[in-house]
Amino acid sequence: xxxxxxxxxxxxxxxxxxxxxxxxxxxxxxxxxxxxxxxxxxxxxxxxxxxxxxxxxxxxxxxxxxxxxxxxxxxxxxxxxxxxxxxxxxxxxxxxxxxxxxxxxxxxxxxxxxxxxxxxxxxxxxxxxxxxxxx
Amino acid sequence: xxxxxxxxxxxxxxxxxxxxxxxxxxxxxxxxxxxxxxxxxxxxxxxxxxxxxxxxxxxxxxxxxxxxxxxxxxxxxxxxxxxxxxxxxxxxxxxxxxxxxxxxxxxxxxxxxxxxxxxxxxxxxxxxxxxxxxx
Amino acid sequence: xxxxxxxxxxxxxxxxxxxxxxxxxxxxxxxxxxxxxxxxxxxxxxxxxxxxxxxxxxxxxxxxxxxxxxxxxxxxxxxxxxxxxxxxxxxxxxxxxxxxxxxxxxxxxxxxxxxxxxxxxxxxxxxxxxxxxxx
Amino acid sequence: xxxxxxxxxxxxxxxxxxxxxxxxxxxxxxxxxxxxxxxxxxxxxxxxxxxxxxxxxxxxxxxxxxxxxxxxxxxxxxxxxxxxxxxxxxxxxxxxxxxxxxxxxxxxxxxxxxxxxxxxxxxxxxxxxxxxxxx
Numbered sequence: 340x341x342x343x344x345x346x347x348x349x350x351x352x353x354x355x356x357x358x359x360x361x362x363x364x365x366x367x368x369x370x371x372x373x374x375x376x377x378x379x380x381x382x383x384x385x386x387x388x389x390x391x392x393x394x395x396x397x398x399x400x401x402x403x404x405x406x407x408x409x410x411x412x413x414x415x416x417x418x419x420x421x422x423x424x425x426x427x428x429x430x431x432x433x434x435x436x437x438x439x440x441x442x443x444x445x446x447x448x449x450x451x452x453x454x455x456x457x458x459x460x461x462x463x464x465x466x467x468x469x470x471x472x473x474x
Numbered sequence: 475x476x477x478x479x480x481x482x483x484x485x486x487x488x489x490x491x492x493x494x495x496x497x498x499x500x501x502x503x504x505x506x507x508x509x510x511x512x513x514x515x516x517x518x519x520x521x522x523x524x525x526x527x528x529x530x531x532x533x534x535x536x537x538x539x540x541x542x543x544x545x546x547x548x549x550x551x552x553x554x555x556x557x558x559x560x561x562x563x564x565x566x567x568x569x570x571x572x573x574x575x576x577x578x579x580x581x582x583x584x585x586x587x588x589x590x591x592x593x594x595x596x597x598x599x600x601x602x603x604x605x606x607x608x609x
Numbered sequence: 610x611x612x613x614x615x616x617x618x619x620x621x622x623x624x625x626x627x628x629x630x631x632x633x634x635x636x637x638x639x640x641x642x643x644x645x646x647x648x649x650x651x652x653x654x655x656x657x658x659x660x661x662x663x664x665x666x667x668x669x670x671x672x673x674x675x676x677x678x679x680x681x682x683x684x685x686x687x688x689x690x691x692x693x694x695x696x697x698x699x700x701x702x703x704x705x706x707x708x709x710x711x712x713x714x715x716x717x718x719x720x721x722x723x724x725x726x727x728x729x730x731x732x733x734x735x736x737x738x739x740x741x742x743x744x
Numbered sequence: 745x746x747x748x749x750x751x752x753x754x755x756x757x758x759x760x761x762x763x764x765x766x767x768x769x770x771x772x773x774x775x776x777x778x779x780x781x782x783x784x785x786x787x788x789x790x791x792x793x794x795x796x797x798x799x800x801x802x803x804x805x806x807x808x809x810x811x812x813x814x815x816x817x818x819x820x821x822x823x824x825x826x827x828x829x830x831x832x833x834x835x836x837x838x839x840x841x842x843x844x845x846x847x848x849x850x851x852x853x854x855x856x857x858x859x860x861x862x863x864x865x866x867x868x869x870x871x872x873x874x875x876x877x878x879x
Binding site for chain 1: 491494496
Binding site: 485486487501502505506509518519520523544545 | 620621622636637640641644653654655658679680
């Protein structure tokens with residue numbers, strides 16, 4: 340398993356008239372989580388796209404446990420629990436400033452050739468890098 | 475079962491650098507779907523909030539089948555397949571301009587007293603209205 | 610002068626914890642306004658991009674007169690007051706459900722060759738179409 | 745004059761199909777700028793709202809000089825060039841990773857009593873804190 344933690348702050352833009360961070364912001368929080376996980380592996384997400392590999396999202400599930408409020412600093416914990424194949428699955432846990440778990444989710448992304456738009460296998464370089472954490 | 479159909483257009487703001495509508499926009503499309511379903515029942519979502527009832531989202535799941543592109547008119551089909559109790563579940567199907575199914579999802583919302591923030595039962599007036607469609 | 614009117618509804622996503630549509634949504638409302646103005650001329654914005662012409666925004670100014678609220682239907686009135694040259698300027702007025710003027714703004718866009726990224730003159734076909742309204 | 749600098753990263757969510765950070769994201773970047781300026785003065789924006797003072801935006805102007813791209817780290821420099829009275833004006837400069845100036849803007853906010861929604865003077869405590877930098 341490989342895991343990485345990053346933080347983001349709830350902006351005014353994020354809030355809705357309930358005073359909560361809008362439920363539709365969590366996909367963006369997840370994006371921030373996996374982006375920083377990729378960067379921590381030395382392979383920024385941008386690196387894949389610059390090499391003609393796209394990673395559209397196939398599916399997502401989200402459980403909303405507690406609301407996030409304006410100006411909260413959220414801790415996003417992102418997990419790679421399985422080696423990527425044609426797909427790559429990320430699990431997420433989001434914690435509020437008090438360290439309380441407020442949100443759980445996962446996303447499955449697929450590797451796609453940017454030119455042909457056809458699914459491809461995960462790049463060797465990524466698998467090799469992640470494998471180190473899966474013994 | 476009760477179902478309602480509405481349309482929305484993919485804005486430039488919605489697009490990402492893949493040229494797709496960003497995966498995090500679908501929760502907003504779902505929000506538009508259930509808002510118009512409520513309105514079609516004669517009970518706009520605003521009506522509940524004005525009467526002290528909030529409906530935060532408890533969970534969501536999303537399947538991304540095909541991308542949506544800039545300027546596409548999306549058809550959002552929203553389904554109420556079960557009578558609401560303490561919770562209300564919506565199912566969604568999104569179709570592109572060619573009538574192709576591009577996205578499937580669902581959200582579960584919970585009824586909450588706006589003042590005490592405690593869960594409450596679905597309002598009678600809503601259940602009565604929906605029951606007509608569940609014989 | 611050429612003018613076109615379109616409508617958009619304030620979503621829950623748009624609201625902030627003041628209960629207003631967030632001030633940063635107005636650029637998107639303006640985008641909707643000019644998109645529909647272009648469409649009304651028989652030349653959707655997409656048409657320009659499909660023909661290798663991009664129109665990034667050079668400048669914007671916004672005056673916030675009154676707030677917009679959740680579920681309000683906004684009327685966006687978009688004006689072309691000058692013939693486009695290397696640039697094209699749009700003026701906007703936004704009205705709420707009561708017909709009250711709530712927002713005024715303008716944006717200046719520049720025509721750019723999508724390949725070279727160099728500024729170009731407005732396409733003849735667009736000038737010809739607009740000129741009809743400027744006698 | 746008082747100035748404060750903060751950083752933000754361009755997310756995938758921010759990008760549009762031109763590959764740029766969407767022009768409508770800059771109000772959010774400005775919000776981040778002034779939020780961190782307030783925090784640096786020991787008076788988080790939240791502090792004002794918790795004390796019944798709201799600060800809606802009255803006007804905004806934006807000049808787009810160069811695009812921001814996916815994954816760029818933007819430096820937002822926020823300036824208070826005048827003492828606040830009934831209004832408070834912020835100037836912004838945004839720089840890309842190469843230190844190039846890519847965007848200039850300003851916003852004027854008004855102090856409002858959260859209950860009566862009437863304009864009020866800037867709180868003494870804020871003026872006193874800022875005055876130190878204006879000799």
